[in-house]
C-alpha cells in the first residue's frame with residue numbers, strides 16, 4: 130500500500146516568490162494522478178518537493194503516513210522522469226538503467242545477478258533490448274524517453290513521478306507513448322503522479338486530476354467530473370472551454386467537405 | 392527582358408572578382424615588403440618598390456566593368472609595366488629563396504592580371520553585349536571555378552602562416568645539429584649530434600629536467616585538487632562572498648608577475664621554502680588557479696542540473712553525484728586545465744630564477760639560460776636543449792589532442 134499526502138504544503142523560493150500555497154492533496158494506492166495547470170502555476174515545484182529536490186517551506190508531505198520533508202531524495206524510494214530525460218551521457222543504456230540499482234543501500238542492496246535480471250526485464254518491457262550497449266546520444270527521442278521511463282521504473286519505485294515527459298516528442302510519438310504509459314501503469318500498478326499542461330493528455334491518462342492555478346489547488350476529482358462540474362471559473366475556462374473549442378474546431382474541419390457536397 | 396538585363400549586371404567573370412580581392416592583398420603585401428628594401432638601404436630598388444605599390448593601387452582602381460574596353464586596356468598596360476618592374480627587381484637581387492618569395496608577390500599578381508585580362512572571358516565581357524546563353528554559361532563557369540580559386544587563395548594564406556611558425560623551428564633545429572657554437576651558416580651545411588650528446592651526458596640537464604617535471608606535475612595535480620572543487624562550488628552553490636571571491640581571483644591576474652615577485656620572495660623566505668620544489672609549486676598554483684577555476688566553472692555550468700537531480704533520485708549522496716556523474720563528464724575540461732597549469736609551470740622563468748639559487752634546484756628554463764651566460768653564448772648547446780625541453784610538451788599536446796578539442800568545444804553533454 131502506497132499513499133501520498135500533501136498537508137497544507139507551502140513553497141516560497143529564496144527570492145520570496147510563493148510558488149505553492151496551502152496545497153492539500155492525497156494520492157491513493159495504484160492511482161494515476163495528473164497535475165494539470167497553465168505554465169508557471171507550480172506543478173513542477175509540487176512534484177520536486179515530493180521528490181526531495183526542493184525544500185518544503187511549510188506543511189508536511191507524507192509517504193505511507195511517514196513525514197518525508199527532510200528525507201534525502203534517494204531515500205524516498207521514488208522514480209522520476211524528467212522532461213529533458215536527463216540520461217547520463219557517459220554511460221551506456223544498460224548502465225543508465227542499472228545505475229540506480231547499483232546505488233541501493235543497506236537491506237535493499239542487490240547482487241549482480243539480480244541487477245542484470247531486473248535490467249533485462251525492464252528492457253524487454255520497454256523494447257530496449259537491442260540498444261543496451263549504445264550511448265544515449267545514439268538513440269532517437271522516443272527511445273531516450275523509454276530509457277528515462279525504464280530508469281525510473283527499474284528501482285520499483287513506490288511512486289513514479291513524471292514532469293511533462295512527452296513534451297519533446299512529435300504528435301504521433303506522443304500519442305503512442307501516452308498509451309504505453311497508461312498500459313505500463315495498468316500492468317505494474319505503480320502509483321503515478323504525472324505533470325502536464327495539456328488538457329487532452331490529462332483527460333485521457335488520469336484516474337483523478339488536480340488542477341492548479343497560481344500555486345493553489347482549484348479542483349481535485351475524476352477528469353470527467355471536473356469537465357461536467359467545474360468548481361470555478363478558472364476550471365471552466367481552462368478545462369471545459371478549451372476542450373469544447375477543440376471539439377468545435379475538429380467538427381468544423383470535418384464538416385466542410387460535406388457542406389460542399391450538399 | 393528585365394530579367395536578362397538584371398543578369399547582365401550581375402554577371403562578372405570570376406577572374407575579375409578574384410582580381411579585385413587578390414590585388415588588394417598584393418598591394419598590402421608589397422607595402423609591407425618595402426621594409427626589406429628599406430632595411431637593405433638600396434634606394435633605387437626601394438623607389439621601384441614604391442612605384443610598384445602605386446601601380447598596384449592604380450591597377451586595382453582601373454579594373455574594368457562590363458562593356459568597358461578603355462579601362463581594360465589601361466589595366467593591361469599597368470599590369471605589363473608591373474610585370475616588367477618585377478622581373479627587373481628579381482634580376483637585380485641575389486636568387487635566394489627569400490628574395491624569390493618577395494618578388495613573387497609582385498610577379499604573380501601582375502602576370503596573372505595580364506593573363507586573365509587578355510583572356511577570352513574578360514575580353515568578351517568588356518567588349519560586347521553578351522547573349523543570354525553566354526551569361527548562363529559564364530555563371531556556370533564561375534560557380535565551377537570559384538571553388539578552385541578560393542581553395543588556392545586559402546592555401547596560399549595558410550602556407551604563409553605555416554611558414555611563420557615553422558621557419559624559426561627549422562632554424563633552431565639546424566643550429567642544434569650544426570657544428571660549433573656560433574650562429575650563422577646555411578641551413579643544412581653541417582650535421583652533428585655533439586650538442587645533444589653533450590647535454591644529455593651532462594648531469595645538469597637531467598637534474599633540471601627532473602626538477603621541472605616534479606614542479607610541473609605537482610602544480611598540475613595540486614591545481615586540479617583545488618580548482619575542481621572550487622569551480623564546482625562556484626558553479627552550483629550560492630554562498631556569501633561568492634561573486635566577490637570570483638572577482639578577486641581576476642584581480643590578482645591584473646598585476647604583472649614582477650609586482651608580486653618581491654612579496655612572494657619574502658613569504659617563501661619566511662616559510663623556508665626557497666630552493667624547494669614545494670615553494671615553486673605553491674607559487675605556480677596561485678598564479679594558475681584563477682584561470683583554472685574559471686575554466687572549470689564554465690564547464691560545470693554546461694552540465695545540466697537535472698542530471699545531478701536524477702543521480703540524487705537514483706540514490707547518490709552529494710559526493711557520489713559529483714564523482715559518478717559530474718567528474719566523468721568533465722574529463723575533457725579537466726585535461727585542458729591540467730595541461731594549462733602544467734605548461735605554465737614548465738615554461739615559467741622569473742619565479743624559478745628568483746626562488747632557486749643553487750644549480751641543483753634549477754628548472755629547465757633557468758638552467759638553459761645559465762647555459763648561455765656561463766659557457767659564453769653556447770648557441771648550439773642552447774638550441775639542442777631547447778628542443779629537448781619542447782619535446783615533452785609536443786608529446787603532451789599530441790596525447791591530449793582529442794581531449795583538447797573536446798574540452799575547448801565544451802558543452803557536449805546535451806541530448
Ligand SMILES: Nc1ncnc2c1ncn2[C@@H]1O[C@H](COP(=O)(O)OP(=O)(O)OP(=O)(O)O)[C@@H](O)[C@H]1O
Pocket residue numbers: 142143144146148166167168169170171172173174175326
Ligand atoms: N528556483 C526558483 N526561484 C524562484 N522562483 C522560481 C524558481 N523555480 C520556479 N520558480 C517560479 O515558481 C513558479 C512555478 O514554477 P514551476 O516550475 O513549478 O511551474 P510549472 O507549473 O511547472 O510550469 P511549466 O508548465 O512551465 O513547467 C513560476 O512562476 C516560477 O517562476
Ligand SMILES: [Mg+2]
Pocket residue numbers: 172173174292
Ligand atoms: Mg514545469
